[in-house]
Each structure stands twice: as C-alpha cells, then as structure tokens.
Amino acid sequence: xxxxxxxxxxxxxxxxxxxxxxxxxxxxxxxxxxxxxxxxxxxxxxxxxxxxxxxxxxxxxxxxx
Numbered sequence: 001x002x003x004x005x006x007x008x009x010x011x012x013x014x015x016x017x018x019x020x021x022x023x024x025x026x027x028x029x030x031x032x033x034x035x036x037x038x039x040x041x042x043x044x045x046x047x048x049x050x051x052x053x054x055x056x057x058x059x060x061x062x063x064x065x
Contacts, residue, residue: 001052004048005045005048005049005052008041008044008045008048009045011041012038012041012042012045015034015037015038015041016038018034019031019034019035019038
C-alpha cells in the first residue's frame, strides 16, 4: 500500500512539473484536462491517506469483544 501511495505522489509531482515545464506544446483543452486529471489524483491521494489512517487506527485498537 505504501508503494501505491508513493507511485501516486510521483505521478502528481510529474504532472505538476509537466505543467510548469511542458515537454511539448499543449492545446488549451489538453491543459484543462491535465489540470483536472491532476486534481483527481490529488483527491484520490487525500482519500487514500484518510482511509489508511482509519485502517491503521482500527488495527491498533484491537479488541477481544
């Protein structure tokens, strides 16, 4: 799971770098799509982090009941 999180962070960072220093010229529609895609990845990372925090909390609070 940590690997997934790291890959997601790397992809987001790559997308930010591509928007700052493009490897080619993008149309306005492509730029809008890339911003939306990057935002979706950031939202996914945020949700993943929240889910993992909850998961770790549940694992650490084991109960015999």
